[in-house]
Amino acid sequence: MDDVTTLYRPVGQLEFDLIKHSGRFPARLPIQPIFYPVLNEDYATQIARDWNTKDAASGYAGYVLRFRVRSDFLAEFPVQTVGAKQHQELWIPAERLEDMNNAIVGEIETVSVFRGSPVSDII
Numbered sequence: 001m002d003d004v005t006t007l008y009r010p011v012g013q014l015e016f017d018l019i020k021h022s023g024r025f026p027a028r029l030p031i032q033p034i035f036y037p038v039l040n041e042d043y044a045t046q047i048a049r050d051w052n053t054k055d056a057a058s059g060y061a062g063y064v065l066r067f068r069v070r071s072d073f074l075a076e077f078p079v080q081t082v083g084a085k086q087h088q089e090l091w092i093p094a095e096r097l098e099d100m101n102n103a104i105v106g107e108i109e110t111v112s113v114f115r116g117s118p119v120s121d122i123i
Helices: 013-022 041-050 094-103
Strands: 004-011 061-070 079-081 088-090 104-115
Touching (some): 004 041, 041 061, 061 094
Antiparallel strands (some): 004 061, 061 104
């Protein structure tokens, strides 16, 4: 079996529903030039719990997904540190997302789910 790398992806409700339906990551929108899986569960949890649950576009829900990708495919994408040392991700160009989907080994799994609620400013 090929060598694989475990990655994580924090997603909101809409993206989760699309992935659940197809078993693959959906195409990026034109305003999303990269797909960025993260390298550790703690970072994915931070995004899903602290950002997605407060975001209307995410449906006030955050999911942490885990998946494995052939390491030979990922080798061309250097690790990007985007904050503290644990904030590491890969930047995969949107036009390579289908290739990445094809390099996934096994299933995309749900690791955790976080729910928020809309904040009302009505008193």
